[in-house]
Amino acid sequence: MTQIHSLMPGSAPLLGERPDRREARDAYWHAGGYRDLSPDLLVNRIKAAGLRGRGGAGFPAAAKLLAVRAAGSVPVVVANGGEGEPGSVKDRWLMRARPHLVLDGMLRAADITRAARCYVYVADDEAAESMRRALAEREPYVPTQIVRVAHTYVAGEETAVVRRINGGPALPTAKPPRPFESGVDGVPTLVANVETLARIALLAARPQTPDSLLLTVSGPGLEPELVEAPVGTSLQALAYRADRLGTPGVLMGGMFGGILDPRGLRTELEAAALTAAGSALGCGAVHFLAPGECPVALAAEGLAFLADESSRQCGVCVTGTAALARTMASAVHGTAEPDDLARLSKWSQSLRRRGACGLLDAAANLAASLLRSFGPLTEAHIEGRSPCCLSDRLLEADRFRVAPPTVFAISQPISAPR
Numbered sequence: 001m002t003q004i005h006s007l008m009p010g011s012a013p014l015l016g017e018r019p020d021r022r023e024a025r026d027a028y029w030h031a032g033g034y035r036d037l038s039p040d041l042l043v044n045r046i047k048a049a050g051l052r053g054r055g056g057a058g059f060p061a062a063a064k065l066l067a068v069r070a071a072g073s074v075p076v077v078v079a080n081g082g083e084g085e086p087g088s089v090k091d092r093w094l095m096r097a098r099p100h101l102v103l104d105g106m107l108r109a110a111d112i113t114r115a116a117r118c119y120v121y122v123a124d125d126e127a128a129e130s131m132r133r134a135l136a137e138r139e140p141y142v143p144t145q146i147v148r149v150a151h152t153y154v155a156g157e158e159t160a161v162v163r164r165i166n167g168g169p170a171l172p173t174a175k176p177p178r179p180f181e182s183g184v185d186g187v188p189t190l191v192a193n194v195e196t197l198a199r200i201a202l203l204a205a206r207p208q209t210p211d212s213l214l215l216t217v218s219g220p221g222l223e224p225e226l227v228e229a230p231v232g233t234s235l236q237a238l239a240y241r242a243d244r245l246g247t248p249g250v251l252m253g254g255m256f257g258g259i260l261d262p263r264g265l266r267t268e269l270e271a272a273a274l275t276a277a278g279s280a281l282g283c284g285a286v287h288f289l290a291p292g293e294c295p296v297a298l299a300a301e302g303l304a305f306l307a308d309e310s311s312r313q314c315g316v317c318v319t320g321t322a323a324l325a326r327t328m329a330s331a332v333h334g335t336a337e338p339d340d341l342a343r344l345s346k347w348s349q350s351l352r353r354r355g356a357c358g359l360l361d362a363a364a365n366l367a368a369s370l371l372r373s374f375g376p377l378t379e380a381h382i383e384g385r386s387p388c389c390l391s392d393r394l395l396e397a398d399r400f401r402v403a404p405p406t407v408f409a410i411s412q413p414i415s416a417p418r
């Protein structure tokens, strides 16, 4: 069962007082939520805090808000809780346990962008029910609709979100236009991750709220954890907690941040440090390999997962992810060809930015990070000199899947909105 833990020196602003219980409107209000604040003052706080998106791309939040506001017509705001990464549970937990924090942040984003409509985009049943109750507990002053979607890897990509809300399938579309230019019903649309919105609400309540991250920590043999940690926490601190200081590697950011070797444990969870390490925070999922596990096998499993999750709309993604997965599987099984190392190296660069969404980039980056961090080991596999992971364990996507922590249902009846 997924546990919840705080590494914050004091209170944990995102986890709140009782992370195992759904927070009702009154409790949120008494803790300082939903208070009036000028949108311009809040934008200044978001800028000063250096808040970046917490869904994957890590784009500066204030710049995104202002781009939507400046785009021309009356915009739309979407609270994106699609959470397609299988190793991440933070968004589902936020909507299940702290729906008013998400709702408050969404309404403040609507104030800043001067939006006329909002949507809550959600795949998880319990999260959808929690958000539905939150909308009943505090009827929002901006018309808000919940949109359900099936849980897939690409469903949370921003153009897939827009396409689904517009009545189509939850599949990405080519860019441009990006949603901030033309999104739901053709108007500028802010698609904001629910943790990003939660942080906006926290900054509205208290400008000095400590900067923190919600992380999902997992790995074979580990009890998964949802952890709130200060920005800048080292991977080493997480590995120490998980008793994985002897890990042979770490898969970062879901599939998005590639594999780091043990030297990467020194990396701090902060945008510049992760970029310097050739990685990324992504959705904040951190997957530690077990001692003795092979990073090449992990990459093969990750690539098999991504090839399976491709939405098969872009030819280059269909062939590219399949080729990467097939070649890496051959390396693991000891059936690779001598040219496969050069092919992997070429594809890991040439496939970048070729697909309509980030899935193909994630696959290319996974291969590139393996070659960068574990080049000799990968070469040994391709040359048949490393039998350590001769395995038919591929396509076990379950190793990446984490179940959200239990959140007990609210016990109080819904009272009239303030």
Ligand code: SF4
Binding pocket: 154, 171, 172, 173, 309, 310, 311, 312, 313, 314, 315, 317, 318, 354, 355, 356, 357, 358, 359, 360
């Ligand atoms: S890059 Fe792949 S997953 Fe993304 S839209 Fe194209 S085919 Fe689908």
